[in-house]
Amino acid sequence: MAEHGGALEIRGLSARYGPVTALDAVDITASPGRITAVLGANGAGKTTLLRTISGLVKGADGSVLLGGRDLTGAPAETIARAGIAHVPEGRGVITELTVEENLRLGELLGTARRGSRNREHRLGTVYEMFPALAQRRRREANSLSGGERQMLVIGRALLSAPEVLLLDEPSLGLAPRIVAQLFALIRDLVDREGITVLLVEQNARSALSIADTGFVLNLGRVVAAADAASLAGDADLRHAYLGF
Template structure:
């Protein structure tokens, strides 16, 4: 579903990513792991078109992504949930969800997608008339994820979904991601500081350090590799 080949990227003259290469098969979860400053968020911003790569190739379901405008990437089935649970605080839950489907021509299916989000997140259904600023941190993360799902993406880029959340809420979100992959065939690229939690649901891990990929391997192998864990993952 996603092929990243020798991609380099950064901010102006400052390079961050250097020759990053890995692939994510359809219907799987790949966890991007590493210390702060490894380039994980820059990677997601580059893949979603917010940053222009300076080298390499990015293919989504076989099609080249470099140079494609962000709105076209969304229409092709790519969704990006950035770090920070970026909901519109003044809008209600329902209004935030509608934002995720404004571009869709099939209004009936957009409404069905919204109902599906309420089924996935009953807490949002109960608080659909509440404004974003009235929600808990966990509810805001659910809303950000639900808004992305309204677009029915095939590839979801998710940046630090557990940041600031209670362990129980984190476990619920991770379990949901696994279920979406298994039941709907969603492909997920997950950036996560909670390494144990990420590897518990991921199919593979992509370990980064200083803008480069150290290794890309099955999640089970990373969990069992004590030397790699101590050197790059902190446990």
């Protein structure tokens, strides 16, 4: 469904809300075909990072590049068409539409990016990844559980044929068993499809269990960067910033 593209490079990115600095010269690279976790407590700047990458928040300084293409300051729709799909916190499905109608909305952007060829194949692949959605394809989205809604918004983003998937707190409000299932699906998605994932999570333990690399934010700054296993094994870092 996705193709290996270039790296997502965040260079010296800063963002402010009035006098408050939410991001302070952040440098992060999300390598192609890998899961990069961005971790930290509430208020660390994680959501602002994704919103600035996707063009929903205007950065004050720094740059955003995808495969060397400079997307800094571009409108959100231009960034989406370039291949960056943002799944925001809160599972924003359109509840009055059916599961399949929600998915078809993502498909519209995918068709614009890649053409209509293999459109039904892409939809079939999403149903293969998320069998619960296939079983409920004719039901209105308001009938879905929290975990199923999270699968739906991820599936809708995938149908836009992105190179990079930005996931903001996908585990929020879900039971531990559902979180484990969802994170396993995300890992399988990356392994099967070669998509690049930038995963923002407060649930650091679960995120590091599937991530390849990780960055820790604190008060808008990167305070640690390493492979996921090293971050998970650093007891002082975990206790100071990650809460486990």
